Amino acid sequence: xxxxxxxxxxxxxxxxxxxxxxxxxxxxxxxxxxxxxxxxxxxxxxxxxxxxxxxxxxxxxxxxxxxxxxxxxxxxxxxxxxxxxxxxxxxxxxxxxxxxxxxxxxxxxxxxxxxxxxxxxxxxxxxxxxxxxxxxxxxxxxxxxxxxxxxxxxxxxxxxxxxxxxxxxxxxxxxxxxxxxxxxxxxxxxxxxxxxxxxxxxxxxxxxxxxxxxxxxxxxxxxxxxxxxxxxxxxxxxxxxxxxxxxxxxxxxxxxxxxxxxxxxxxxxxxxxxxxxxxxxxxxxxxxxxxxxxxxxxxxxxxxxxxx
Numbered sequence: 001x002x003x004x005x006x007x008x009x010x011x012x013x014x015x016x017x018x019x020x021x022x023x024x025x026x027x028x029x030x031x032x033x034x035x036x037x038x039x040x041x042x043x044x045x046x047x048x049x050x051x052x053x054x055x056x057x058x059x060x061x062x063x064x065x066x067x068x069x070x071x072x073x074x075x076x077x078x079x080x081x082x083x084x085x086x087x088x089x090x091x092x093x094x095x096x097x098x099x100x101x102x103x104x105x106x107x108x109x110x111x112x113x114x115x116x117x118x119x120x121x122x123x124x125x126x127x128x129x130x131x132x133x134x135x136x137x138x139x140x141x142x143x144x145x146x147x148x149x150x151x152x153x154x155x156x157x158x159x160x161x162x163x164x165x166x167x168x169x170x171x172x173x174x175x176x177x178x179x180x181x182x183x184x185x186x187x188x189x190x191x192x193x194x195x196x197x198x199x200x201x202x203x204x205x206x207x208x209x210x211x212x213x214x215x216x217x218x219x220x221x222x223x224x225x226x227x228x229x230x231x232x233x234x235x236x237x238x239x240x241x242x243x244x245x246x247x248x249x250x251x252x253x254x255x256x257x258x259x260x261x262x263x264x265x266x267x268x269x270x271x272x273x274x275x276x277x278x279x280x281x282x283x284x285x286x287x288x289x290x291x292x293x294x295x296x297x298x299x300x301x302x303x304x305x306x307x308x
Contacts, residue, residue, distance in 0.1 A: 001015040001016060001018075001019040001155060001158075001159065001211075002261075003151070003155070003229055003234040003237055003238055003261070003265060004151050004152070004155040004234065004238070006229055006234070007147075007148060007151060007229055007230065007231045007234040008148065009147075009148040009149075009151035009152060009155065009231060009234065010151070010152060010155065015155065016211065016212055017212065018152075018155070018156060018159065019155070019159040019162075019211050019212075020159075020208040020209065020211040020212035021208065022156050022159035022160045022163060023159050023160075023162055023163035023166075023167070023204070023207045023208045023211050024163060024204045024205060024207070024208035025160060025163065026159065026160035026161060026162065026163025026164040026167070026204075027163040027164060027166075027167035027168070027200065027203060027204030027207060027208075028163075028200060028201070028204050029160075029164070030163070030164035030165075030167075030168065030249060031167075031168065031171065031195060031200045032197075032200065034164075034249075034250075035252070036168060036171065036172075036194070036195045037168075037249075037250075037251070037252025038165055038168035038169065038172070038249060038252055038253070038254050039168040039169070039171040039172035039175060039192075039195050040172065040191070040192045040252065041105060041109065041172070041252050041253065041254060042084070042085075042088070042168070042169045042172030042173060042176075042254060043172035043173070043175055043176040043179075043192045044102060044105055044191060044192050045085065045088045045089070045092070045101065045102055045105055045106060045109070046060075046088055046089075046091065046092035046096065046100055046101055046102065047100060047102055048092075048095075048096035048097075048100040051179065051180055052095075052096075052176060052179075052180050053095075053180055054177055054180050054181055055307045056091050056095040056096070056304055056307065057091070057173065057176060057177050057180060058303075058307075059087075059091045059095065059300050059303040059304040059307050060084075060087035060088045060090070060091035060092075060173075060300045060304075061084075061087060061173065062087070062299070062300065062303045063083070063086065063087035063090055063091065063296045063297065063298075063299035063300025063301070063302075063303060064080065064083035064084045064086065064087035064296050064300065065083075066296075066299050067083045067086070067087075067292060067295050067296040067299060068080055068083050071288055071292070079113070079256030079258050079259050079289065079292055080166070080169075080256070080258075081113065081166065081169060081254050081255060081256040081257075082113055082256055082259075082289070082292035082293050082296070083292050083293075083296040084169055084173070084254075084296075085106075085109060085110075085113070085254070085293060085296075086292060086293035086294065086295065086296030086297040086300070087296045087297065087299070087300035088300070089101055089106065089293070089297045089300075090296065090297030090298060090299070090300035090301035090304065091300045091301065091303075091304045093297070093301060094300075094301040094302075094304040094305050094308070095304045095307075095308065108253060109253060109254060110293070112248055112251075112253040112254070112255050113254075113255060113256060113259075113293075116244050116245075116248060116255040116256070116259070116260050116263075117256070117259040117260050117262060117263030117264075117289075118263060119244050119260075119263075120237075120240055120241050120244050120259075120260040120261070120262075120263035120264035120267065121263035121264060121266055121267035121270075122267060123240040123243070123244065123264070123267065124236050124237045124240040124241070124263070124264040124265070124266075124267035124268040125267035125268065125270060125271055127236040127239065127240055127268075128232070128233055128236040128267070128268045128271040129271055131232050131235075131236055132232075132271060135232070143231075143232065144230065144231045144232070147230075147231035147232045147234070147235045148231045150231075150235045151231055151234050151235050151238065154234075154235050154238035154239045154242065155238055157238065157239065157242040158238050158241055158242045158245070158257070158261065159211075160242075161241075161242040161245040161246050161249065161257070162207075162245065162257040163204060163207060163208070164245075164246070164249050165245050165248060165249045165254060165255060165257065166207060166254075166257055167200075167203045167204050167206075167207045168203075168249075168254070169254050170203040170206065170207070171195045171199050171200060171203045172195075174199045174202070174203065175192070175193060175195050175196070175199060178193075178196070178199075179192075179193055184196070229265065229268065229269060233265075233268040233269055233271070233272070234268070236264075236268045237261065237264040237265045237267070237268040237269075238261075238264070240264045240267075240268075241257070241260045241261045241263075241264040244260050244264075245257055245260055259289055
């Protein structure tokens with residue numbers, strides 16, 4: 001929603017409210033109409049022979065939460081997805097040993113987390129080049145008004161996609177906790193139990209309420225500190241970012257909406273001139289991007305060690 005706010009396509013209050021509702025809708029539609037592949041992936045990253053204990057799940061979550069709070073306080077758009085995966089890996093290594101971590105699943109997840117922002121950057125750059133050529137002779141004022149209206153749809157698409165992918169990560173962890181405490185059991189050849197409806201609603205509502213609460217520090221970083229976007233660039237960045245996130249969701253891969261949008265914003269903005277991108281801010285985001293998985297893993301591993 002930061003790009004819609006920065007280009008004045010939507011007022012902050014309307015953008016936040018719309019995003020909260022569509023996050024909720026995306027999470028419910030994705031799981032009830034399509035699938036819960038992302039939740040299954042998250043829930044299956046650590047599989048010791050006797051199952052994952054509830055205390056260890058709490059250690060993984062604590063590691064992710066602590067790192068999220070640190071980066072939120074610093075105003076850095078780091079990734080909750082990276083943090084959660086790092087927390088699970090750190091907990092698995094310390095709590096159950098290296099063989100408990102399902103590296104065959106971890107590999108594709110890490111690759112998706114790393115490549116998705118690059119896909120967003122390249123895709124947004126190409127789409128923006130097409131738009132600049134297609135509307136070269138258009139009146140600037142009319143074109144901007146049209147793209148601001150289009151941004152309402154592209155912003156809605158991003159929010160819906162965010163709910164479809166990100167909420168499933170929480171669903172996977174809650175379902176894993178229910179499995180560890182015996183509230184859910186595996187049937188037949190199931191590798192991971194079906195996500196209960198109340199878990200879907202709880203996770204979707206939480207992500208919607210969190211969006212409505214507003215992460216204004218991160219909105220400022222995304223909306224204006226990386227680059228000041230025009231409405232056409234905002235539309236290109238949002239559309240490409242949402243498409244990348246949707247593709248990852250269909251493949252059952254958790255990705256970082258924050259980093260995909262960041263990459264798309266930089267790609268769309270770079271078509272004007274490379275100097276327009278504040279590369280110092282981008283560098284700080286990149287550092288947080290690289291550090292998040294190992295940092296969250298270290299924190300979660302330390303908490304798991306104490307819990308043992």
